[in-house]
Amino acid sequence: MASLFPASSTRPRPRRPGDILLGLAGGLACVVTLLALGWVLWDLVRLGLPHLSVGFLTGEVVDSGRSGGIGPVLVSTLMILVFALAFVIPPGLGCAIWLSEMVRQGSGAARFVTGAVDLLASVPSIVFGLFGMSFFCQTLGLGFSILSGGLTLACMILPLLVRTTLSALQSLPADLRPAAAALGLAGATTIGKILLPAALPGILVGITLGVGRALAETAALIFTSGYATRWPVSPADSGRALSVHLYDLAMNIPNGGAAASASALVLLVLIALINATAAFLAARWHRHHLAS
Amino acid sequence: MNPTPTCSSCACGGLTLSGVSVRYRNFTAVHDVHLTIPDCGITALVGPSGCGKSSLLNAINRLTDLIPGCRVEGSILDGAGTELTDPGLDVLALRRRIGMVFQKPNPFPHSIRRNFEIPLREHGLARARVDEVMEKNLREVGLWDEVSSRLDESALKLSGGQQQRLCIARALALDPEVILFDEPCSALDPIASAVVEEHIDALRGRVTVVIVTHNLAQARRIADRVGVFWIRGGAGTIVEEGEVEAVFGGAGDEEARRYLAGGAG
Numbered sequence A: 001m002a003s004l005f006p007a008s009s010t011r012p013r014p015r016r017p018g019d020i021l022l023g024l025a026g027g028l029a030c031v032v033t034l035l036a037l038g039w040v041l042w043d044l045v046r047l048g049l050p051h052l053s054v055g056f057l058t059g060e061v062v063d064s065g066r067s068g069g070i071g072p073v074l075v076s077t078l079m080i081l082v083f084a085l086a087f088v089i090p091p092g093l094g095c096a097i098w099l100s101e102m103v104r105q106g107s108g109a110a111r112f113v114t115g116a117v118d119l120l121a122s123v124p125s126i127v128f129g130l131f132g133m134s135f136f137c138q139t140l141g142l143g144f145s146i147l148s149g150g151l152t153l154a155c156m157i158l159p160l161l162v163r164t165t166l167s168a169l170q171s172l173p174a175d176l177r178p179a180a181a182a183l184g185l186a187g188a189t190t191i192g193k194i195l196l197p198a199a200l201p202g203i204l205v206g207i208t209l210g211v212g213r214a215l216a217e218t219a220a221l222i223f224t225s226g227y228a229t230r231w232p233v234s235p236a237d238s239g240r241a242l243s244v245h246l247y248d249l250a251m252n253i254p255n256g257g258a259a260a261s262a263s264a265l266v267l268l269v270l271i272a273l274i275n276a277t278a279a280f281l282a283a284r285w286h287r288h289h290l291a292s
Numbered sequence B: 001m002n003p004t005p006t007c008s009s010c011a012c013g014g015l016t017l018s019g020v021s022v023r024y025r026n027f028t029a030v031h032d033v034h035l036t037i038p039d040c041g042i043t044a045l046v047g048p049s050g051c052g053k054s055s056l057l058n059a060i061n062r063l064t065d066l067i068p069g070c071r072v073e074g075s076i077l078d079g080a081g082t083e084l085t086d087p088g089l090d091v092l093a094l095r096r097r098i099g100m101v102f103q104k105p106n107p108f109p110h111s112i113r114r115n116f117e118i119p120l121r122e123h124g125l126a127r128a129r130v131d132e133v134m135e136k137n138l139r140e141v142g143l144w145d146e147v148s149s150r151l152d153e154s155a156l157k158l159s160g161g162q163q164q165r166l167c168i169a170r171a172l173a174l175d176p177e178v179i180l181f182d183e184p185c186s187a188l189d190p191i192a193s194a195v196v197e198e199h200i201d202a203l204r205g206r207v208t209v210v211i212v213t214h215n216l217a218q219a220r221r222i223a224d225r226v227g228v229f230w231i232r233g234g235a236g237t238i239v240e241e242g243e244v245e246a247v248f249g250g251a252g253d254e255e256a257r258r259y260l261a262g263g264a265g
């Protein structure tokens, strides 16, 4: 029978020019990406590392940050982060669960809420800052405080968490729900013991992304948690976040460059640590629960 | 001839369906089904694709409640005379008594142990007894020796046939009166399929089994009674019902007879 295609052999043949070109372009793009990262890291390490020490991590801020350390700033940052997570996880998971498991897909209510979440995601962080200042600081009377900062960040990362949790839930096998229902499991058991644990790696990714955004955030915090560099004793105290400190050192403090680089290095390491922890937890969870 | 077993020794009950219809919005998938499912026997439902066999099974354990716009009419009585279509019925308790095994094995993506622990605990079994009940039912489906050393590993690591037997064991663990099987072997290779069939066959006399299958030879091998589905007037209904040999030996319905003749060899 005649073949549809011209006679071909399976002998190796020279690579086509298109393939070679594509390979080169891809390689070049990778090199550029690596260079960008390498340059940032190199700069931070070169300028910041000499400034870094245990004393820098634990010491008080002296002379507007030119000397001394970032101890109180680190504590404030972690406190803001903890409050942000505490305030964002319950409504974030709740909203995603409602959208994925409780409301009929494609119904008016579901479309309305999804639209609102997406709209919230597109609001610039400075707007969250202004909103946080007027609502949390003034209307609720929380003042410039770690609590106000945490609440504002929670609002900011809420849409991110809803979206990632929602897609984690929706990408679970559809037949888990009838399987659970056929065993007479109540809706709450199905969600709490079957769906959420199965979606946990995806939810962890969402939380990690949220933490990353929170740690990087300056605009939303300047107006809400403020600038104070004292050791924070309660959530009602004002506390300066690391990114705000960094901004201040770089923009407002002459000769603050070395301390700024050291602070930036700490920020990067912190984010890397949190990412690594989340990746480790997700991998461990995977090994225990899913097919290898 | 297999006499229809009626058992007095166990608690499983039969089902009596009369005038059952299943509607998806304004589409009628099943119309006016009358069917007697004797207790502790194996009743097979056969018939071409899309004629409403799954819809009928889902009406029995009320999975139809989960489908928006789906309505069930008619009467489904259990052995004790309870009306299963009653909107006020506790459907969670009903689904414990009437289990289901699906076409595609659907273990939870958790450990083998959790697959038992979650439903057993939900229905009030003491934590201390979970392992014992799990072991008993895994033995029942011949899976214990294969999995006893990996109970805390993911159920998804098992092969398709093992997963399906796990699902049967999980359904059995709730001590149901009836188990509904919806094409339980059609996603499996012939060998795994034969193993699963053998374990379903072994349930005879222990629980009431209703099995939907496209494999007529299988229906003939394991069933005591057969119901043949066909489309009549745009909706599926049962056109022939009775003892397996009687129905396969010569159905009254012309189309059903030709369909069943395909399974004679």
Ligand SMILES: Nc1ncnc2c1ncn2[C@@H]1O[C@H](COP(=O)(O)OP(=O)(O)OP(=O)(O)O)[C@@H](O)[C@H]1O
Pocket: B024, B027, B029, B048, B049, B050, B051, B052, B053, B054, B055, B056, B067
């Ligand atoms: N959720 C649903 N919404 C609307 N129509 C449905 C739904 N489920 C089933 N149907 C329709 O009802 C009819 C019967 O479907 P059903 O799945 O019960 O058939 P079946 O006999 O089990 O088929 P098969 O042998 O292929 O599994 C089909 O026409 C199908 O399209």
Ligand SMILES: [Mg+2]
Pocket: B053, B054, B055, B182
């Ligand atoms: Mg079906």
